[in-house]
Amino acid sequence: MDITQLYKYNGKAIVDFKWKKFGLMYHMIIWGFFIIFMLIFSIAMSSEEIYIFACILGFVHLFFELKQIIFYGKKHFFDIINYLDLAAYIFPVITSFYWITGITPPVVLISFSTLLVDLKLISLFAYALYIYLRPIDSYSLDNPPSNINIKDQNNPWNLVTKYYTILTDGSISATPTIIQQPDTNTNMFTNFFTSILAVYDFLTG
Structure with a gap:
């Protein structure tokens, strides 16, 4: 049977199965990593060890973004939210590198990085509520x-x-x-x- 025909007639069941099997867990893991990343970056401002951990988590998120870019190709760059995702990981990582090397980053960079992380958190909540509360x-x-x-x-x-x-x-x-x-x-x-x-x-x- 042609795979396109399979998705045509059983698409909803397949999507539901994939979501329940591993999709939900995958997104929960990403959510958890980001919450930890946000807390570490937002609260800790003087510990070199903690900022090293923030860099590691930032690179983990960038790895997830790279996987999406490889999977979706050019379509990944058509969504403005994906640019927010990249910025919310890249700028905090750059700021953390400043602290790790003993250099105080510019105040503008700290403020902008914190703003991006907070906007990312808001967008995560917004997307979850959008899925739950949008009209059918x-x-x-x-x-x-x-x-x-x-x-x-x-x-x-x-x-x-x-x-x-x-x-x-x-x-x-x-x-x-x-x-x-x-x-x-x-x-x-x-x-x-x-x-x-x-x-x-x-x-x-």
């Missing part, structure tokens, strides 16, 4: 759907305020009489870039 079905903010999928709780039309009519017998109508029209802020996790803004707003209060 397509929708339009201008035209309410004739039949809303109740199971799609992340659809903006399911998140807005609804007003129901109280019938003469005291019961409440099953269908809403008035539905507030959603806007782009109703569910900010409909795309990845607004998800970053939503996470930033959440963290900053």
Whole structure:
């Protein structure tokens, strides 16, 4: 059987199997390495030994990035987030080299490296929440759907305020009489870039 036909008819099952078998663990390992890398770089500012460890972890992440570049080729550079990933590893490694060699790095370099690491962390949270909270079905903010999928709780039309009519017998109508029209802020996790803004707003209060 042609492998393309196999993916055509069983693509979802294959993706689910790969994710549960090793994909989730792979991403959790990368997540764990990055959290350790971020904590070491952000907290330790005077220990040469710790910065050596930060360099090692930075090179580990750069190795993961190199694997993605080899696998995806030119397509890897079409996503702006990949540039953030590279910068979030390269600049902290350069800063760590300064400290290891006994040279105080420029304040601008320290600040920029810390900013990139924090932005990387925000993007990780944003991507996780984007996957979890994005709508399942397509929708339009201008035209309410004739039949809303109740199971799609992340659809903006399911998140807005609804007003129901109280019938003469005291019961409440099953269908809403008035539905507030959603806007782009109703569910900010409909795309990845607004998800970053939503996470930033959440963290900053």
